[in-house]
Structures are given as C-alpha cells and as structure tokens.
Amino acid sequence: MPLQPLFDLTGKVALITGGSRGLGLQIAEALGEYGAKVVLTARKQNELDEAKTHLEGLGVEVMTIRNDLSDYPSIEPMVQQIVDAWGQIDILVNNAGTTWGAKSQDHPLDAWEKVINLNINGLFLVTQAVGKLSMIPRRSGRIVNIASVAGLQGNGMGMIPTLAYNTSKGGVVNLTRTLAAEWAEHNITVNAICPGYFPTKMTKGTLDYGMERILAATPLRRIGNEQDLKGLALLLSSDASAFMTGQNIAVDGGAMLI
Numbered sequence: 001m002p003l004q005p006l007f008d009l010t011g012k013v014a015l016i017t018g019g020s021r022g023l024g025l026q027i028a029e030a031l032g033e034y035g036a037k038v039v040l041t042a043r044k045q046n047e048l049d050e051a052k053t054h055l056e057g058l059g060v061e062v063m064t065i066r067n068d069l070s071d072y073p074s075i076e077p078m079v080q081q082i083v084d085a086w087g088q089i090d091i092l093v094n095n096a097g098t099t100w101g102a103k104s105q106d107h108p109l110d111a112w113e114k115v116i117n118l119n120i121n122g123l124f125l126v127t128q129a130v131g132k133l134s135m136i137p138r139r140s141g142r143i144v145n146i147a148s149v150a151g152l153q154g155n156g157m158g159m160i161p162t163l164a165y166n167t168s169k170g171g172v173v174n175l176t177r178t179l180a181a182e183w184a185e186h187n188i189t190v191n192a193i194c195p196g197y198f199p200t201k202m203t204k205g206t207l208d209y210g211m212e213r214i215l216a217a218t219p220l221r222r223i224g225n226e227q228d229l230k231g232l233a234l235l236l237s238s239d240a241s242a243f244m245t246g247q248n249i250a251v252d253g254g255a256m257l258i
Helices: 022-033 045-057 072-086 109-138 163-186 204-216 230-237
Strands: 013-017 037-042 062-066 091-094 141-146 188-195 248-251
Touching: 013 022, 013 072, 013 109, 022 037, 022 045, 022 091, 022 141, 022 230, 037 045, 037 072, 045 062, 062 072, 072 109, 091 109, 091 230, 109 141, 109 163, 109 188, 141 163, 141 230, 163 188, 163 248, 188 230
Parallel strands: 013 037, 013 091, 037 062, 091 141, 141 188, 188 248
Antiparallel strands: none
C-alpha cells in the first residue's frame, strides 16, 4: 500500500480544544494541511476569529465554538452541535490546559481546582462526550491528548514549582493508557504527546525565568519550535498509527534522557 494515503485526512473532522493559539493552532495547521475539517474551541472569541481567518487563508475548512471546558454542562451540547453540523468527530485533540506556579505549601486551593478542573475534568468530559456521541457508535476514532513531560517527572532545574499542573498531566498520562485499553474494542486509539518547553503564552514566564537552565538540560540545546509537534500530531491522528495506542511520547529535545 502506498504510504501517503495513510496520512490523508480528507473528509475527517478534527476537534481541537484550546485551538485558537499556541500548540493547538500549530496542530490545526498540520491536520488541515492534510485535508481535515477543523473545529476549534477556546474561551476567547477574538482569538478564535483570528485563528479561523489564519487557517482559512491556508485553505482549511474551519468551525469555531467559544467554550470553556471548566463549564461542565456546556460540553456535551458543544459536541452535539459539531456532530449535528458536520456529521461526526473523527479526531479529538485534547489541548486546552492551564497552569499555576506556587510552592506546594502555599498553593491556593482555588488555583489547584482551576488547574485540575480544566486539565483533567474538562478533558475527561469532552472525551466522554465525543466517544458517546460519535466515535463509539461509528466504531472509529483517534484521540490525541496533549500531556507534558511534567506529567512524567517532578519539578527540576530549580524551576518554578507547578504541583497542580504536574499532577494533572500525570493524570492525563494514565488516562491515556487506561482509556486506550478500554476503547480498543471500539477501534478507537488513544495516545498522548508530552511536549517539553515550547514558546507559548502559558510558558512565557517559565522561559523568561529559566531559559539558560532549560537549554543546559536539553541535549539538543534548544526549545521546541512551531513545527516540532506537527509530524507527530499528524501521525497519531491518521491511519499511519492504526496499531499504536496507549503511548505517551515525549517531544522535548532529549531532556527526559538526562
């Protein structure tokens, strides 16, 4: 079989949460380039509008829905809206997330809840809704969770402590494994990308604080760029990864090696 058709996403519908900027938008570019119709959700309408204009300029068909995944009752109606409009959801990229920096002994409870509510609870509920309303009935689906190398290790390098974030991403890592095993019978694959440091709005403070230490602890001696997640996201969203499930793959310039 020729290799190129394995990556072809023509006719597929991809829902990308937190897709209006940063890593989510990069992934939307990649999936759209290979033919997917893309649904972006995020909290800020102006950022969604900018992302839609950008992607349409690249020839991608785009739908945007303003949504906050910490507003749990809104999640299933949002997923139903997509299914009603475009018939199915073939690919789910769980990218929306937040963080909080504080010493663990001083970590505010409301900040802990904010991180866990979005990074774990919101992710679970959107995944559950997509599975129930589209993927399980159709016996087909690709779920790509954006975890983090922070879910594979503790804080290091004297960086700002991020206990709630690390905990939530560790949860995403094991949710990926567990759901992959359970939903394999429905022909749904579930994998996770664990990025290292990339220049996004969420990481700006950390990069400003500790760039030298980060680079010194990264064998490739750089942080991620706007292309570095695209190939893996395409692989995990396509038939090229049909025999891969339950994997948590670090994209970190080798930082997990040392």
